[in-house]
Amino acid sequence: MSFFEMGGYAAYIWPAFGVGALVLIGLLVISLRRLKSREAALLRLEAAGGGRRRRGRGDGDEEDAETEKEEASP
Amino acid sequence: MATKTKKAGIGLHFFANPARFLRFARKIFPWVAIVAVACIVAALVLGLAVVPADYRQGDAYRIIFVHVPASYMALMIYVIIALASAAGFIWRHPLADLIAKSSAPIGACFTFISLVTGSLWGEPMWGTWWVWDARITSMLVLLFLYLGYIALNSAYDDPTKGARASAILALVGAVNIPIIKFSVDWWNTLHQPATISKFDRPSMDASMIAPLLLMVVGFIAYYLAVLIIRLRSEIAARRIRNLRLAQVGG
Amino acid sequence: MVTAFFGLIGRDLRLAARGGIGSLVTVVFFVIAVSLFPLGVGPESALLERIAPGVLWVCALLATMLSLGRMFDEDFEDGSLEIIALGPLPLELVVLAKALAHWLITGLPLMIAAPVLAVLLNMSTEGFAVLMISLLLGTPTLSLIGSVGAALTVGLRRGGVLISLLVLPLYVPVLIFAVGAVEGAIFGLGEQANLLILAGGLLAALALTPWASAAALRMALE
Incomplete structure (x- = not known):
């Protein structure tokens, strides 16, 4: 039991590690969620956009085309 | 001249193409994630349970990990x-x-x-x-x-x-x-x-260095992992934006 | 180029003069903010004497910051910034002229108001000369650093609040060394080192901030 008491400093040590874990895990979860929602939105847009080659004329076009192939293969 | 630009091209512009970066990121992501979890867990075990308490600060110094x-x-x-x-x-x-x-x-x-x-x-x-x-x-x-x-x-x-x-x-x-x-x-x-000088940083015991270093490595790996996730979502956001602009423009 | 430089300063001063009482808002804010302190912490003269240099400088910082939004915004909105940028003066010098004009409009009035407020706060007389020198060296630095924040937020909708977030952390060293100089003079610890660092900071800001602000303006004008 003495492990959790931390020599009387439990009230400081556990919150310190807890805040660290909370913030880092929270950031991870937020980042993952945003990635998921954006990738879903991207897929939806691409599906709706259909013949994108006709439209896209921006500088990101070539890169986009390449990523599309990349994502289609697996 | 030609080789020089080529070299610089590899170093600097290798990842200018998001597709190439995404491929690379997907490859290293599992490794980074494993290193992050392993190092942080190891640092926690060492720092909280194994390393002895400091003779002046008791267990409180463990917060430095x-x-x-x-x-x-x-x-x-x-x-x-x-x-x-x-x-x-x-x-x-x-x-x-x-x-x-x-x-x-x-x-x-x-x-x-x-x-x-x-x-x-x-x-x-x-x-x-x-x-x-x-x-x-x-x-x-x-x-x-x-x-x-x-x-x-x-x-x-x-x-x-x-x-x-x-x-x-x-x-x-x-x-x-x-x-x-x-x-x-x-x-x-x-x-x-006036109160500060009583306790400064605890004198570094050799056994304290291992959990500290492990935690640093773990945090760096954590940073890289979250960075990759955020970069992927930024790239996705940019492509969404480009698509929307193209749709509006077309 | 020299005439263009001073022409630009003169133009800004004339515009400010035409603004009438509006351009005195900064000083008025300074006076009001400082006089809130005795109301907040109590009229005890020993306490006020102790905190006077810090209060004066913090309020000077806030007053300068409040007026930064106007450095480029109006010119950007009515298009005159674009015309100035096309003129003979390099954008770096335009920024310098703008910052100097900003200092003449805000920093100089603050310097006039500061000794009066120092009396109200019961500041000890040993600090007065150094307070003035620290303001003379410090407030131009504030205007110069502020020009970066103003240039970065030019044309943004919520630029005003944003400036404070961008600029105040960068103001920390000026605050520390300026208050350090005044307190050094009051407590007999010597003010020279602090003032020299402030002067060095002013020179560094003169040399470096115009580049950063000009880069930001170029981006805004694109």
């Missing part, structure tokens, strides 16, 4: 932001801009952790939750710099403009950080609080 690595990460990530901003600003390297933007929230989180754990360490050691100690005060100013950077980056509707504006801010901030640090140290010697 989060506090010191977090402070270190906070500074390191700001340096990375400044370097990436310089690269993005000078060479218009698109991935560098994204790295700078995606790193900022992670750095701000580490700064926040550093402040909170410093405060939790200070209460038993110094008897107050907050001491205007030079190190803590510099960290507080660093947090403000991070917040300003994030706010400026998100204030622009056009992401390219936002990236360039915040790059300027990051560089100005990077020039200022040593000056701020110096000024805060100077200020601290003028207003030396």
Whole structure:
């Protein structure tokens, strides 16, 4: 039991590690969620956009085309 | 000349293409994630259970196993932001801009952790939750710099403009950080609080170095993992934007 | 180029003069903010004497910051900034002229108001000369650093609030060394080192900030 008491400093040590874990895990979860929602939105847009080659004329076009192939293969 | 440009091309523009970066990121992501989890868990076990208590500070010193690595990460990530901003600003390297933007929230989180754990360490050691100690005060100013950077980056509707504006801010901030640090140290010697000098950093026992280093490595791996996630979502956001613009334009 | 430089300063001063009482808002804010302190912490003269240098400088910082939004915004909105940028003056010098004009409009009035407020706060007389020198060296630095924040937020909707977030952390060293100088003079610790660092900071800001602000303006004008 003495492990959790931390020599009387439990009230400081556990919150310190807890805040660290909370913030880092929270950031991870937020980042993952945003990635998921954006990738879903991207897929939806691409599906709706259909013949994108006709439209896209921006500088990101070539890169986009390449990523599309990349994502289609697996 | 030709080989030189080719070499520079590989180093600098290898990842200019987001598709290539995404492929690379997907390959290294599992490794980074494993290293992060393994190192952080190992550091926690060593730091909390194995390493003996400090003879002056008792068990309270164990907080430094989060506090010191977090402070270190906070500074390191700001340096990375400044370097990436310089690269993005000078060479218009698109991935560098994204790295700078995606790193900022992670750095701000580490700064926040550093402040909170410093405060939790200070209460038993110094008897107050907050001491205007030079190190803590510099960290507080660093947090403000991070917040300003994030706010400026998100204030622009056009992401390219936002990236360039915040790059300027990051560089100005990077020039200022040593000056701020110096000024805060100077200020601290003028207003030396009497209670502080009793406990400074605990004398480093050799057994303490292993958990510290492991935690630093774990935090770096964590940073890379979250950075990859955020970069992927930034790239996705840019493509969504391009698609929407193309649809409106078409 | 020299005439263009001073022409630009003169133009800004004339515009400010035409603004009438509006351009005195900064000083009025300074006076009001300082006089809130005795109301907040109590009229005890020993306490006020102790905190006077810090209060004066913090309020000077806030007053300068409040007026930064106007440095480029109006010119940007009515398009005159674009015309100035096309003129003979390099954008770096335009920024310098703008910052100098900003200092003449805000920093100089602050310097006039500061000794009066120092009397109200019961500041000890040893500090007065150094307070003035620290303001003379410090407030131009504030205007120069502020020009970066103003240039970065030009044309943004919520620019005003944003400026404070960008600029205040960068103001920390000026605050520390300026207050350090005044307190050094009051407590007999010597003010020279602090003042020299302030002067060095002013020179560094003169040399470096115009580049950063000009880069930001170029981006805004694109």
